[in-house]
Amino acid sequence: MGRLMQSDFSRLVRRSIGISVVAAGLSLAAIAGPAWAARDPAYAAARSDGDVAEKPDGYLLAIGGGGTIQKLVDDINIKRRAAYTDEARSQSATIEQVAFVGGCRAILRTVAGEKYVTPSGNVMTRTSAPPERDPRCL
Amino acid sequence: MNMLRLTGKPPAATIAPMENTGQAAEQSSRHAYRHFVRVAAMLVGSALTLSGCISVNAPDEPIVIELNINIKQEVVYRLDAGVQDLIKDNEDIF
Numbered sequence: 480m481g482r483l484m485q486s487d488f489s490r491l492v493r494r495s496i497g498i499s500v501v502a503a504g505l506s507l508a509a510i511a512g513p514a515w516a517a518r519d520p521a522y523a524a525a526r527s528d529g530d531v532a533e534k535p536d537g538y539l540l541a542i543g544g545g546g547t548i549q550k551l552v553d554d555i556n557i558k559r560r561a562a563y564t565d566e567a568r569s570q571s572a573t574i575e576q577v578a579f580v581g582g583c584r585a586i587l588r589t590v591a592g593e594k595y596v597t598p599s600g601n602v603m604t605r606t607s608a609p610p611e612r613d614p615r616c617l
Numbered sequence: 618m619n620m621l622r623l624t625g626k627p628p629a630a631t632i633a634p635m636e637n638t639g640q641a642a643e644q645s646s647r648h649a650y651r652h653f654v655r656v657a658a659m660l661v662g663s664a665l666t667l668s669g670c671i672s673v674n675a676p677d678e679p680i681v682i683e684l685n686i687n688i689k690q691e692v693v694y695r696l697d698a699g700v701q702d703l704i705k706d707n708e709d710i711f
Contacts, residue, residue, distance in 0.1 A: 555710045558710045583693070
């Protein structure tokens with residue numbers, strides 16, 4: 480190792496300041512957590528427009544909107560499957576079982592005007608009445 | 618009957634016909650013909666397959682076939698609380 484010069488030292492200081500600023504920013508995002516984890520506007524719009532429907536198997540179905548909506552749905556379904564997989568691992572259940580319960584809950588969370596699919600495969604629009612779900616749902 | 622002179626190449630006008638240059642030339646011309654036929658066949662074949670494209674129009678209303686999910690009620694009871702937390706932690710995708 481050579482001599483540590485004045486310029487090296489100041490560069491180190493600047494770099495470490497930079498790193499700590501980035502770290503602070505990232506940890507702020509992590510702490511803020513739930514507030515930042517809202518639906519993104521495109522997804523929120525797709526739900527209210529009825530372009531997507533909640534399926535009993537725990538995933539979204541793309542209805543209208545063409546390729547953009549399909550891509551949005553595919554993206555969300557991939558993320559949901561990842562979440563279900565983690566949960567299945569920690570609960571010693573199958574992904575399908577976790578996803579089914581996810582579907583029960585997700586359909587229950589739909590608001591009036593949003594679409595969901597019944598156990599018999601019909602696409603329905605929510606009203607104020609409770610949604611039609613699989614009898615095994617809680 | 619042709620007489621081949623060893624004294625150099627004969628003038629152009631007297632160059633013997635193909636039979637005299639041996640079987641090699643005849644074979645190469647046959648190959649050239651076959652090659653042409655093969656290329657032509659490929660072009661025609663590819664034109665036919667390309668023109669035979671089928672376009673499929675997806676129906677407007679999706680046909681939803683529900684897969685029979687094999688899950689017992691007791692499993693739903695066991696998983697329900699965890700899944701509610703899962704949704705709470707992942708509100709952006711639910």
